[in-house]
Amino acid sequence: MEAPHEQWPDAVPVVRPYAMTSGRTTPVRGAFDLISIVLATRPPEHDDGLHPESAQIIRHSQEPVSVAELAAELDLPAGTVMVLLGDLLAQRLIVTRSPTPARGVASRPVLEAVIHGLRTL
Amino acid sequence: MDSVRSDAAPVVLPTAVKILIAGHFGVGKTTMVGAVSEIRPLRTEEVLTDAGIGVDDLSGVEAKTHTTVAMDFGRITISRDLVLYLFGTPGQDRFSFLWDELASGAIGAVVLADTRRLKESFACIDYFEERETPFVVAVNCFDGGDRFTPADVQLALNLDPGTPVLLCDARDRTSSRTVLVALLQHVLSLPV
Numbered sequence: 001m002e003a004p005h006e007q008w009p010d011a012v013p014v015v016r017p018y019a020m021t022s023g024r025t026t027p028v029r030g031a032f033d034l035i036s037i038v039l040a041t042r043p044p045e046h047d048d049g050l051h052p053e054s055a056q057i058i059r060h061s062q063e064p065v066s067v068a069e070l071a072a073e074l075d076l077p078a079g080t081v082m083v084l085l086g087d088l089l090a091q092r093l094i095v096t097r098s099p100t101p102a103r104g105v106a107s108r109p110v111l112e113a114v115i116h117g118l119r120t121l
Numbered sequence: 122m123d124s125v126r127s128d129a130a131p132v133v134l135p136t137a138v139k140i141l142i143a144g145h146f147g148v149g150k151t152t153m154v155g156a157v158s159e160i161r162p163l164r165t166e167e168v169l170t171d172a173g174i175g176v177d178d179l180s181g182v183e184a185k186t187h188t189t190v191a192m193d194f195g196r197i198t199i200s201r202d203l204v205l206y207l208f209g210t211p212g213q214d215r216f217s218f219l220w221d222e223l224a225s226g227a228i229g230a231v232v233l234a235d236t237r238r239l240k241e242s243f244a245c246i247d248y249f250e251e252r253e254t255p256f257v258v259a260v261n262c263f264d265g266g267d268r269f270t271p272a273d274v275q276l277a278l279n280l281d282p283g284t285p286v287l288l289c290d291a292r293d294r295t296s297s298r299t300v301l302v303a304l305l306q307h308v309l310s311l312p313v
Contacts, residue, residue, distance in 0.1 A: 017168065033222070033225070033226060034139075034165065034194075034206075034208070034222075034223070035137040035138070035139050035206050035226070036137075037134045037135055037137050037204075039134055064134050064135055066137055066196075066204075066206060068163070068165045068192075068194055068206065068208075069163060069196070071165040071166070072163035072164055072165050072194075073163075077165075077166050077167050077168045077189075078165050078166070078167050079167060079168065080168075095134070096134070097134040097135075097136070097137070106138050106228050108309065110136060110138060110203065111228065111305050111308060111309055112309070113199060113200065113203055114138065114199055114203065114205055114228075114305055115302055115305045115306065115309075116199075117197070117199030117200065117203070117205075118197070118199075118205075118298050118301055118302050118305075119298075119302065121197070121199070
């Protein structure tokens with residue numbers, strides 16, 4: 001099922017994703033992908049003055065969380081979240097674990113740990 | 122309690138790895154993600170610009186197209202330091218360029234197949250073969266579907282003999298986990 005705002009062009013969210021990022025589509029700092037892990041460096045109450053969406057990111061990343069999960073929680077396109085994260089990274093309000101290594105080859109111990117986990121969890 | 126963490130502090134963030142669950146529309150991708158995920162499958166959306174280039178039927182329409190593509194995903198926490206994410210790929214062939222972004226960094230893929238619509242799996246299989254992304258084929262045994270042996274499916278899909286084929290029930294956690302383990306073992310068996 002499509003969400004109502006996808007069916008009715010006049011019912012789009014009040015703030016379009018591009019407006020939140022001032023039209024930017026790439027982060028100022030950092031390279032994020034859907035499974036980049038993000039952690040806030042401060043508790044949420046320190047974040048007065050941030051845009052509401054950025055403050056939400058800080059709230060949702062008090063424990064390590066992936067970009068995909070943040071995008072789902074905030075109901076924003078992942079690309080928009082990545083731009084906001086780039087700003088937060090530049091302000092040192094988050095730390096991030098770089099995306100999976102180039103070519104995405106997970107090491108043998110990692111693969112073995114995942115197998116073990118799937119069998120025993 | 123630490124109120125401020127800094128880049129310099131040795132913050133240990135978990136390693137995240139991902140596996141793709143691919144296959145045609147309606148084959149059970151989200152069902153499988155939901156069966157093994159510790160969270161209810163979440164949905165992330167991406168707005169794509171110019172998504173229609175070369176594939177839309179609206180010939181002559183020059184305006185940019187904005188397409189929203191949704192992916193369902195789930196999570197399995199293996200340990201404090203290791204988290205596995207499962208992404209259901211969008212079902213439509215035309216979004217294969219989005220798959221590039223999804224497939225990048227993936228350990229491998231599960232191609233879910235339905236023996237009643239086997240030929241609809243070809244696009245997916247071709248894609249992973251061309252990209253050299255390791256994959257297994259998991260035949261989702263729908264109630265009432267013809268039962269084929271894995272060897273039949275291997276032959277019908279013209280798979281490389283090294284590509285594992287399994288029968289599964291995408292609704293079942295144990296069965297779906299078995300498929301994921303088979304994929305990981307397949308990846309480990311490949312030459313580095």
